[in-house]
Amino acid sequence: MPTPNPAALDFLQTRRSRPAKTLCAPVPDRATLEMLLTTAARTPDHGKLEPWRFIVLGKGAMPRLAKIAEERGQALDLEAEQIAKGRAQFDQGHLAVAVIEVQRPSPKIPALEQTYSAGAVCLALLNAALAAGWGANWLSGWPSHDRGFMQAALGLEDHERIAGLIHIGTETSAPPERPRPDISTITEWVET
Template identity: 75%
Template sequence: MSLENPAALEFLQTRRSRPAKTLVEPAPTREQLLPLLTAAARTPDHGKLEPWRFIVLEKGAMPRLATLTEECGTSLGKSAEDIAKARSQFDMGHLAVAVIEVQQPSEKIPAIEQTYSAGAVCLALLNSALAAGWGANWLSGWQTHDRNFCRRAFGLKDNERVAGLIHIATEGTAPPERPRPDVAALTEWASQ
């Protein structure tokens, strides 16, 4: 039995995120989103700790998050430009999934491995959305690293932080291709 999947490999070699500002309605329904979350949850998870969870941000949540971004940015002394850029993902957002890293106590699994797993969930969700025909983009921003914003926006506990906000909706315009890394220059081969 062959495990080869040329179509999947071709997809991964040519995948391209869609800028969040180009995403338009419709966004996935709850029924359409669940298979994408299921695929993302199949991410490698050393120790089976499940060091992540999902918060689905539907259209109705976006105005609250935009306003909260502005409030927090003002209290932090952010420039008007920084605040406008940070809140724009909510002002223009249709649906996003906040992937929340949840650090689990473990004597065997270092915290950094749990962080890597949460990041892998973000990429798996992004790729699942793209493979399902949606436009998708992985964003963060200063507000996702601000404890006050995260507590007020998502009710995060001390052992939690935002790994990423995966925006998912319909692709409005196809993005141009961009330069890619020179894999040969980045690769070292060790034969001994």
């Protein structure tokens, strides 16, 4: 018979991201953040490839990133509203961790599985931050998918991309619960 961990199960059943725009200082110090990153790095990494890495974005980096997002939005001829939204997470951010997917050549591990692993790291970091008592939110947005932003803002190579930006800070207000999926409508049971 398995040994349950009721506290962990309760956390997973009730966890809730905190909107990034509601997060403020203080943010985790370096030692705390290293613990959270170490926790996130326990994610299954498909053949020990470690198809991801972290870039910690402190408050001082946010104005530069916001400016690059705005410049890239203008270069892409995006609507003003899109540009404003793209730069807002950096204008409002105090600390974020860019989880970088690193595609590694492998005859055994398909690229898609490496992408899954990078996404799992994002969720693991989000949950680690929430479990440690911080507010946290996993964001992306058009800058995260724009190769020009990735290169100019973070110096990413062609085999790298942003899997997610995990904003971490002190929550200022708890969000209300939101509707969750009806498991009965999205689950199929195959017995034979």
